[in-house]
Amino acid sequence: MANVPLDQGLLLAAILFALGLTGVLVRRNLLFMLMSLEVMLNAAGIAFIVAGARWAAPDGQIMFIFVLTFAAAEVSVGLALILLIHRQNPMLDADAGDRLRG
């Protein structure tokens, strides 16, 4: 397996993370926000993997498994929340749920 240089791997992770964050901030549809969140999680995962490969340590891969598990849990809770919100407001617009406005 070809060795991926550290800086390129981290750059990829950063780009993915930035894309995900942009998605969260820009999209108003809750489903797309959830998907962008997944992208951000995976960006973090890539950073762990690349770092683990660079120092030949298993910790990076272990952390990635954690991230994966966490992502699965997060999606299940997130989807449940989205379902609940959808019952009240079929538009799935994140900005419509501003009843906690100060």
Next chain:
Amino acid sequence: MREFLWLVPLLPLIGSVTLMLGAGRLTMRLAGTIGAVSVGLAAILAFTIAAGFLTNPPAGSVYQQTLWHWLNVGGVSATFGLRLDPLSLVMMLVITGVGFLIHLFATEYMEGEDGYGRFFAHLNLFVAAMLLLVLADNFLALYTGWEGVGLGSYLLIGFWWRDPANGLAARKAFIVTRIGDTALFLGLLLITSHLGTLNIADAMQHATQSWPIGSPIATLAAFLLLGGAVGKSAQLPLQTWLPDAMVGPTPVSALIHAATMVTAGVYLIARTHALFLLAPAALLTVGIIGGATLLLAGFSALAQNDIKRILAYSTMSQIGYMFLALGVGAWDAALFHLMTHAFFKALLFLSAGAITMRLHHEQDIFKMGGLARRLPVAFWSFLIGSAALAALPLVTAGFYSKEAILSGAWAGGTSGRVLWLAGVVGAFMTGLYIFRAVFIVFFGEEHGHVSGRYGWRITTPLAVLSVLAVLGGLIEVPPVFGHVTLLSNLLAPVLPATKEVTDITPLLLASLAALLGIALAALFYWRPTQRPAETPLWRFWHAAGGFDWLYNRVLVRPVLWAARVNSDDFIDSFYDVIAWATKAIHQQVRRTQNGRVRWYTAGLAIGSVSLIAIAVLL
């Protein structure tokens, strides 16, 4: 018996506390009994102690009783102790003896009033505080008693609190005497800080040793004490509260505003006479204040129509005599007059009370008239009191005490002679104003409706005080008439001796002045007279020289004006700005709380990026 001295002030205090705790649960009869008996027991105890003191005097004529250590801070220590010497002995006997008679009178006089128990609770509290004042061996306890009597006076002047005017008079008395009290307090601080002791006897001894005669510090201390004395004793320039204090029940006027509290200033100066001897200027001022007050009050008393106000001005005038006596160094004469004045002025107030209680509390002398036949008991006691007040020669106590003062003044050099002249004019005025009241009230046409009869609790105090007003002067008789010196012998260990006067001229002139006053009163007022016309001169003296008017203009109104201007409290505006700024910022910041998830996320992201940037780059 002497070791039970602490019980003398404690008994009235117990009575007071019992009455306060039992408020509303005690019957009228029980409350009156507790009130009178507590002071009566104190009086019996005081007389027993006095008998022991006279037959078997302690070493140096001083009995010291230290009860407990009060405080011990930074070199200043105060023990809570009582000191019985001839001076406090005389005061204690007057307070408990006359106090008991007035309490007894009050049990009948106040019958049927709302707050009967409250009345006796406050009256007992007053007696306890007054006893503490005169028995205290240190300045701190004296000051406690001093403020205690002020409180008692305030509570009792405003006893009929439903009328706002009474509350106003009570506040006036409290505030005006407070001015004097503040001066007294400053004086006590000065003495304590310079002499390092709160004990009165020690302080006086240290002062004599370390301060030369006429030194500024001694003069300042004496003037500050004098400030306290003029406030409490209603002398110029703090005299305005006393006539207004007459709105209180008559027994209160008799006890507090005639016999005891107002003489506290005289007691204070006599007690600290060593200090005043170091400050001749202050001592002279005492005499001048006394002379001026006795004249002012004498003239004012002549222009009053209210029987109690006549007596109030007369009290001011008589205390002026005591101050005059102190000023010329006739210490024991001042004490002598204090004692006889307590007898005959209490008698006058009580008989005035006895008159008004039969006339539906009518106090205007022009609405009385012809009462001699209808109220013989009140007539004879008022007549005896008036004769003693006017110093009717030979047969009254007031004659001997006033004579002692005037002969003391006569012997007091040039300033003494001037004060003597004021005293003689005052004696003339006294005879005139009090017999004006006697003739208008008891003779002439009959006015008003008289109802009811007196019980024994009214007549007994009147009878006892009448006897004292006649015979009380025989303990000190000038050389011309037999030379009895019981009182000055008794007081010799604590007060410097007065110069003996054998000259008979001042005595004759003063007696003549008093008789002339009485004769003039008889001439003018024997026949029924009309209410005086309100000429400007009459109005001037009716208002006692316009001091109230002056103080209102110079002091009361500016203070009220300043209070009104500052009613919004301009210092508060600083804090208002802070509150306003906080609110404004809050209004801006709350816009960020818009409830949008994406907005919060952006905040979170920017925040974390900034934090990481700071951590990495700096």
